[in-house]
Amino acid sequence: MVKKVVFFIIMVFWGCSSSQKNKQNTSILLTSKEIVNNKAAYIPSQCYTKTKDDDGRLHNPCMNCHVHSNRPNYMDDWELQECLLFSEYSKVNRFSNLFKDRRDEVNAISDETILNYVRKENYFNDKKQIILAEQLQNLPSRWDFNDNKKWEGYVPDCYFNFDNEGFDKNQQGEFTGWRAFGYYPFLGTFWPTNGSTDDVLIRLPKAFQMMDESFDTQTYKVNLAIVEAMIKESNITIEEVNESRWGIDLNKNGELDNSTQITYQWKPLNHEYMSYVGDAKKLYDEGKFHIAAGLYPEGTEFLHTVRYIDVHQKNKSIAMSPRMKELRYAKKYGWNSYPQIQNGMTAEVKERHDFPDRLKTVLGNMEEGLDNGYGWKYQGFIEDKEGYLRPQTYEETLYCIGCHSTIGAVVDSTFVFPRKFDHTQAQMGWSHWSQLKNGFKNIKEPILADGRYEYSLYLQNNHSGDEFRDNMEVMEKFFESNGTTKISELETLHNDISHLIVPTMSRAIQLNKAYKVIVEEQGYIYGRDAHVKPVIHVHKEVEIDQKTGLEAVKMERYPLK
Secondary structure (H helix, E strand, O other), X not given: OHHHHHHHHHHHHOOOOOOOOOOOOOOOXXXXXXXXXXXXXXXXXXXXXXXXXXXXXXXXXXXXXXXXXXXXXXXXXXXXHHEEOOOOOOOEOOOHHHHOOOHHHHHOOOHHHHHHHHOOOOOEOOOOOEHHHHHHHOOOHHHOOOOOOOOOOOOOOOOOOEOOOOEEEOOOOOEEEEEEOOEOOOOOOOOHHHOOEEEEEEEOOHHHHEEOOEEOHHHHHHHHHHHHHHXXXXXXXXXXEEHHHOOOOOOOOOOOOEEEEEOOOOEHHHOEOOOOOOHHHHHHHOOOOOOEOOEOOOOOEEEEEEEEEEEEOOOOEEEEEEXXXXXXXXXXXXXXXXXXXXXXXXXXXXHHHHOOOOOOOOOEEXXXXXXXXXXXXXXXXXXXXXXXXXXXXXXXXXXXXXXXOOOOOOEOOEOOHHHEOOOOOHHHHOOOHHHOOOOOOOOOOOEOOOOOEHHHHHHHHXXXXXXXXXXXXXXXXXXXXXXXXXXXXXXXXXXXXXXXXXXOHHHHHHHHHHHHHHHHHOOHHHOOOOOOOOOOOEOOEOOOOEEOOOOOOOOXXXXXX
8 A cells, every 4th residue: 555655646646737738938927936837847748648559459657766775765766657546736747848849930940040049158157257147246136036136046157168087177177176077878768869968966075175174175176976886885996906905995895905896885783884085084074974874964056958959960979069059957955864864755655655646845045946855956047039048937946856866777866976977987987978979879778787788678669759749750770660679770789879869960959949839938837848849648637536547667777786
């Protein structure tokens, strides 16, 4: 019974609806907490995908997010692949942009116009100053939630100026603390072939960057590797260091010697512990920082840009555009132990059981960010009608919370860092996509912890390259007319993920145009998914407890190989 209630909760969190018409909105009140369209905006549109086509063939996009999870993510929600457990409110799909026909608007935009648009910066001005930082310094009243003339949230401070180890530096050549890393893009929506390019950076608190109160690159690199080991729960290869510098046995061989590995060995019940180094170690010993498998230390930050797709016609390749669609920010403000996390999830189960039609309460506001209930705050900036970044509204930010809270696929509320490249990739995995000459070319397909190819498994079970089954390029390349996968194409994919996740130039340009239409409408609360034609494989309304017809795909995802 408890298990079923847990499933019900997650799907209540993940529901949508769509009775309102998609109207152009050019006068958005950014500081309002009023829900205009969707009180359950934390439930993504992908959850409404039909799992059975007209020929009776089954498709399983649900396996992306609803998987076996390890502690301290106690949801283990793989069975949600088998049943759509929506509430009375969330059974109606309110992401009406999915059903909009944009062909006329898209055809009215020339290829030259859209390429000029995506190639124009909206993060930096001509002096390479961060536009948002300047605006937030002189806060416009329309962005001031509490009317105190001071911005209480994140002020963008990344310069996307990376050295050969992925570290970002400001205009004076100083480290900002941000570090870019390469990763296997998450399945479906986050593949460029479905409309966007993106990048992710991590920053640990100042103490993790310092040795004896001075910035120390080696100390910071080792601490980042320790965090990576704790999140992946596996050994991490590093450049050779001398352990005696910190007095910590990093490779766990019983000596303080030269080490090229952070050995993961964390079993507190067996008195096997891990530790940070440098000034972070001192604060850890004082109880001001914590460490545990599957959890980031408090103060960890992530920066995620979502961008258009730039195309290079000369060599027929794609790249990240200078123009950003979104700038997403997350910070872990507090620590929750395993029992606290489990108790929090149990409390959610009880509330949803006692009050099944009560929607999720999400604390926060557009200025300080929204609280996911597990120690993280999320905040975002998105394009305004003129193409410059503005703060997201409460409802627009609510869109982020469902995926970054209680689903099986996340590790401490996050997706990408567990998918970080290992030391065998460029710059030992610490690089920004802009630093890779060949982009995704010749990057091998990720292999799950259970030995199966991850992207291939998704294709074989979803019979499509996206959740909505709208990407005809992928379907024509990878599937026979009867829906079976082409083995030869999968074999190519095993050695080169670009074969799957990179779109043709024409598709990239069309999806850029489709998203530009949403920008002009400022209609993000009705859905941000770029589609030219209406999607046809998505429910406008589902039945409560509707069976999907699927047999759940069980997989152990991490660590990826």
